Structures are given as structure tokens and as C-alpha cells.
Amino acid sequence: MNLYYIYQDENTGEGTYHAAVVAAETKEEARAIHPAGDWDRVDMWCYSEDEVGVRLIGKAAKPVASGVVLASNS
Numbered sequence: 001m002n003l004y005y006i007y008q009d010e011n012t013g014e015g016t017y018h019a020a021v022v023a024a025e026t027k028e029e030a031r032a033i034h035p036a037g038d039w040d041r042v043d044m045w046c047y048s049e050d051e052v053g054v055r056l057i058g059k060a061a062k063p064v065a066s067g068v069v070l071a072s073n074s
Contacts, residue, residue, distance in 0.1 A: 001060045003069065004030035007053045008046035012074075017045050020071040023064045027054050035071040044073070 004027065007019040017035040024030035031052045036044045046052060 001025065001064050001066070002030070002056060003058050003060055005055045005057050006030055006033065006035075007055075008051050009053075010046040010051045011042070011044075013043075014074055015044065017071055017073040021057070021069045022067060023060055023069055024066050027056065029066065030054050033067060035068055035073070037068070 001023045002025065004022050004024055005019060006022055008017075012018070020033070020035040022030050022033045024033060031049050031054050034041065034045055039045075
């Protein structure tokens with residue numbers, strides 16, 4: 001399982017997520033993960049997966065499920 005740093009700069013208001021570390025098999029899967037778990041919550045993240053930046057940061061040392069490992073919000 002890969003670990004990715006995902007981030008967005010489109011929605012920077014109070015209570016929004018700026019970035020997260022997620023576990024995913026692919027860059028595309030990582031981009032599709034919403035830090036709050038719900039793409040209907042565009043008030044907390046960006047409006048589209050196309051606005052999500054993705055950077056591979058490494059491989060998980062132990063088996064881990066896909067999803068958010070750590071998230072940062074304001």
C-alpha cells in the first residue's frame with residue numbers, strides 16, 4: 001500500500017482541510033479520497049477531484065487499509 005500526501009488550495013476558509021496523508025494503491029485512488037469521507041462536503045475540501053494535488057511519499061511499513069491516515073484542517 002502506498003502513502004500519498006494530498007492537498008488542495010481552492011477552498012481555504014475556516015474549517016476546511018488543507019491536506020491529508022492517505023493510504024491508497026494508486027495516485028488516482030488517493031485523489032478520490034476526501035479527508036472528511038464525503039464528497040458532498042465541498043465546504044470542507046475542494047469541489048472536484050481535479051483540484052486535488054497528489055504526491056507519493058512512500059510505502060506503508062505494515063498492512064494498512066485504504067483511506068485517511070492523517071488530516072489537517074484549519
